[in-house]
Amino acid sequence: MPDEPSLDPAVPALLAKVGRYPQHHGGLGVVRTLGRARVTVHAVVEDRLTPVALSRHLSRAFVRPTTGLEDPDALLAAFLAIGRSIGTPCVPVPTDDEAAILIAEHADALAEHFLLPPVPAGLPRLLAGKASLHDLCEDLGVGSPRSRAPADRDELVDAGRELGFPVVLKNRDAWTRLRTPAVGSTTAIRDERGLLDRFPPGALPPVLVQEYIPREGAEDWIAHLYCGAGGAPLAVFTGLKLRSWPPHAGVTTRAVALGNPVLAELAADLCRRIGYCGVADLDWRYDGRDGRYKLVDFNPRAGAQFRLFENTDGVDVVRALHLDLTGRDVPRRPQVDGRVFVAGHLDLPSVAAWLREEHRLPPGLLPVGGTERAWLSGEDPLPAAAETVRFLGTVTRRLGRDVRARTAGVREAARGKAALVRA
Structure with a gap:
């Protein structure tokens, strides 16, 4: 077990969020990893009985339930009030795209109370948008699944025919996924009839139609990074997604840390070229048809499974963020391979779905390098x-x-x- 890195205990942190998702294990991971390093941690929570609010590593819970439907100025005012209440500059750690976008686009106003990575103000919104991310990848020559952003029902049908069924549907943009969602989560549609049934005549909500990369010969990979000023990658980790819920499209329920130098360089080079600064969670799909890694999602914030990854000095991306913003060096050490991340109860239905589809035991049941459990902890039960x-x-x-x-x-x-x- 690596020694705890020497974070600055005089600088607190804030788990920052917009929207209602009280059962989020990523937020608990933020509180635990910083609290164990003796950092005072505060959190925005939905109520006093959310799991995060009950962690022994949390110093103070700010009950600020939001939906994402609020006016951005009201959300900004709430963050400023929290900053004033904390009373000393602190490091915010967003766990959703909307919070990351809000913080980046109002950095000047927030700088009085928060230590912020110098990310270009409009970049998180561009990266979180599925259509704008695809356009960026095409401009930079980065692999990306073929995608279309239809404006109406006719273009929706044309997109399905052009890309070929099945197709994958995603909410196109941050904020609109909360205000006018097109789908509840990433959804595969098998045929044109299913596409039309999902969207009756009328205004089409903001949706992205993406080609389906066949599971045969494909692999789902994760890259988590922390980048300093100018996009310099200070911590880069890669891992293989083993299962998700819902199957093949939802949140990661089991994954293994596995060094992939090719993918690590792809992710790091992308962040350097666009000047991204901060914590990032990137989803890639290896396409066996052409042998390329294709960027599926770029989340400009801490990912739910970030605790899968540590380097040999015990630094994960959230600790790297705190180290860098408080003027301390981020140890550049190799990642610890073989660690397995398990997302608690959600892994049970993912195992059942795997058995039903594959008629064999799923991979990753026996961890090689230790297991990081999203919820269970003997010292924080x-x-x-x-x-x-x-x-x-x-x-x-x-x-x-x-x-x-x-x-x-x-x-x-x-x-x-x-x-x-x-x-």
């Missing part, structure tokens, strides 16, 4: 207990909805039969 309660509540509500829907269907069918009999 309350967040896992709170997550279990919330998870069971979510499952119960969904089962209840399914039962009610089926019951309503049975009753409707019975009424239809009765009407036929009477006729």
Whole structure:
């Protein structure tokens, strides 16, 4: 086990977020990794009983429930009020694209209370946008799945025909994914009928249609970075995604840290060329058809599974951020390979889906270099207990909805039969 890196305990940190996602293990990872390094950590939370709010490593919870529908000026005012309440300049760590964009675009106003990476103001919004990211990749010659951003239903159909079914649908932009979502999450559509059924006539919400890279011969890779001023990569990690939920499209439920020099250089070179500064979470898909890594997503903030990665000095990307912004050196050491990240309860349905589809045991069940669990921690047990309660509540509500829907269907069918009999 590496020694804890020497972070500056005089500079606090703030877990910064916009939107409602109380069961987010990435935010808990931020609180734990900085708290264990003796940094005072504050957090924006939805309520006092969110898992993060119950962590022993959290100094203060600011209950500021948001939806992302608020006026940006109101969100900015809330962050400024939190900064004044903390009373000393601190390091904000965003865990969603909207918070990262808000902070970057209002850096001048926030600089009085927060230590911020000097990222170009408009860059996080460009990178978080699926269509604008694709355009950037094409301009720079970076591999990217073929994509279209239709303006109306006719263009939607044309995009499906051009790219070939199945296609993948994504919410096109940050903010609009909360305000006018096109899909709940990344969604595969098998045919044109399914595409039309999903979007009835009328205004088309902001959506990206992306080619589906066949699973045969493909691999899903992750690159997490911290880049200093000018886009200089100070910490670069790569890993292989083993499973996700929903399958093949959702959040990572199990992954393994695995050094990939080719991918690491691709990710680092991209950040250098665009001058990206800060923490980044990049999703890549290796396409066996042409042997290229293709950038699927660029998240300009801490990723949910960032704790998968450490270097041999115990530095992850969030610790690298704090070290750099407080004027300390970021140790340039090799990453620890073989670490496995498991996202708690979400990995159970992903295992079941794998068994159902593949008829064999999934990879990564036996960790090689130790397991980083998203929730379970012997020295910080309350967040896992709170997550279990919330998870069971979510499952119960969904089962209840399914039962009610089926019951309503049975009753409707019975009424239809009765009407036929009477006729």
